[in-house]
Amino acid sequence: MSLIDRWLGRSMEKQSAAVAHERLQIILTHERNGRTGTPDYLPALQKELLAVISKYVAVSAENIKVQLERQDQLEVLEVNIVLPDSRG
Amino acid sequence: MAKIIVVTSGKGGVGKTTTSANFATGLALQGHRTVVIDFDVGLRNLDLIMGCERRVVYDFINVINKEAKLNQALIKDKHCDNLFVLPASQTRDKEALTREGVGEVLAELAEEFEYIVCDSPAGIESGALMALYYADEALVVTNPEVSSVRDSDRILGILASKSRRAERNEEPIKEHLLITRYAPARVDKGEMLSVENICDILCIPLIGVVPESQAVLLASNEGVPVIHKADTDVAQAYQDVVSRFMGDELPMRFLDAPPKPGLLKRLFGG
Ligand SMILES: Nc1ncnc2c1ncn2[C@@H]1O[C@H](COP(=O)(O)OP(=O)(O)OP(=O)(O)O)[C@@H](O)[C@H]1O
Ligand SMILES: [Mg+2]
Numbered sequence: 001m002s003l004i005d006r007w008l009g010r011s012m013e014k015q016s017a018a019v020a021h022e023r024l025q026i027i028l029t030h031e032r033n034g035r036t037g038t039p040d041y042l043p044a045l046q047k048e049l050l051a052v053i054s055k056y057v058a059v060s061a062e063n064i065k066v067q068l069e070r071q072d073q074l075e076v077l078e079v080n081i082v083l084p085d086s087r088g
Numbered sequence: 089m090a091k092i093i094v095v096t097s098g099k100g101g102v103g104k105t106t107t108s109a110n111f112a113t114g115l116a117l118q119g120h121r122t123v124v125i126d127f128d129v130g131l132r133n134l135d136l137i138m139g140c141e142r143r144v145v146y147d148f149i150n151v152i153n154k155e156a157k158l159n160q161a162l163i164k165d166k167h168c169d170n171l172f173v174l175p176a177s178q179t180r181d182k183e184a185l186t187r188e189g190v191g192e193v194l195a196e197l198a199e200e201f202e203y204i205v206c207d208s209p210a211g212i213e214s215g216a217l218m219a220l221y222y223a224d225e226a227l228v229v230t231n232p233e234v235s236s237v238r239d240s241d242r243i244l245g246i247l248a249s250k251s252r253r254a255e256r257n258e259e260p261i262k263e264h265l266l267i268t269r270y271a272p273a274r275v276d277k278g279e280m281l282s283v284e285n286i287c288d289i290l291c292i293p294l295i296g297v298v299p300e301s302q303a304v305l306l307a308s309n310e311g312v313p314v315i316h317k318a319d320t321d322v323a324q325a326y327q328d329v330v331s332r333f334m335g336d337e338l339p340m341r342f343l344d345a346p347p348k349p350g351l352l353k354r355l356f357g358g
């Protein structure tokens with residue numbers, strides 16, 4: 001093996017552990033987010049919202065979507081209510 | 089107050105039993121009354137590593153089921169006066185470990201021992217959960233390899249959420265990272281995750297690095313924990329782990345590959 005090859009070989013292998021490190025960082029960030037999990041009050045919240053809104057508008061459960069999103073330090077609770085087509 | 093230490097990892101075969109045997113022996117060699125418990129019900133191995141397999145009469149499950157008294161099941165170590173082994177059952181399954189039963193046995197042991205070391209089975213099922221439930225501290229055994237690191241991360245999540253301390257909102261289990269089967273030469277070549285890589289990902293304090301060594305296999309053949317082979321690097325690494333656990337500040341050793349023999353030595357032998 002020439003000096004150059006050896007140098008190249010080494011630098012190629014260097015990448016191997018570096019690739020492992022990077023893949024772990026990405027997957028674990030993802031899994032840690034999942035671990036904190038969706039809080040278990042979400043289904044109940046959705047049900048109560050449905051009850052309240054139904055007093056005023058005819059909506060069904062599938063038209064109310066409640067979800068929590070995490071972006072770094074920020075948590076966003078997103079409530080999406082699709083009202084029935086008033087013309088229908 | 090007795091301290092309960094769980095040796096855990098998620099992934100199998102990374103060195104939990106080896107670590108439990110050597111850590112417990114190391115504590116005993118420093119003069120502490122120590123008991124090491126095999127939680128790997130159905131796959132007991134700690135007895136072999138400790139070299140007491142022929143003296144097992146009763147086991148952990150017998151004690152839980154009150155078929156035997158604790159002192160009938162405890163086996164005194166051959167080499168250290170203040171070390172005892174509580175073997176796992178070979179014939180039962182992990183469901184035989186009940187939370188109440190384990191709690192009672194640990195409470196009884198706590199009256200007599202300073203340190204209770206729990207050798208966890210692999211996985212994240214009932215046996216592993218039982219081994220960590222009552223823990224005060226945890227040695228998280230990790231190999232420099234992607235799946236082991238990921239599983240350790242998973243176990244850290246479980247330590248923080250499924251232990252008694254977590255359930256009671258007490259101070260969390262104190263976590264220690266123990267990297268084992270470390271091969272510095274492969275790290276130098278960039279083939280293996282380095283200590284820095286692993287620490288950077290798992291973010292818990294490092295208590296030691298145990299090198300990959302043939303001495304571990306040889307010691308297991310004999311049934312003598314490798315920490316007794318005082319001239320080996322693994323033994324010294326495990327001694328350091330115990331000393332750091334007791335509060336000593338020691339620099340990490342065995343992180344560098346031994347220097348390659350010079351050209352002349354390679355040509356002419358030496
Ligand atoms: N530092 C080391 N160097 C070389 N071999 C080692 C080292 N530590 C452990 N081993 C070997 O690795 C294998 C697994 O070790 P051990 O039984 O301690 O792992 P474990 O985590 O308890 O496994 P399990 O999950 O099955 O309980 C054994 O063959 C052991 O000899
Ligand atoms: Mg084991």
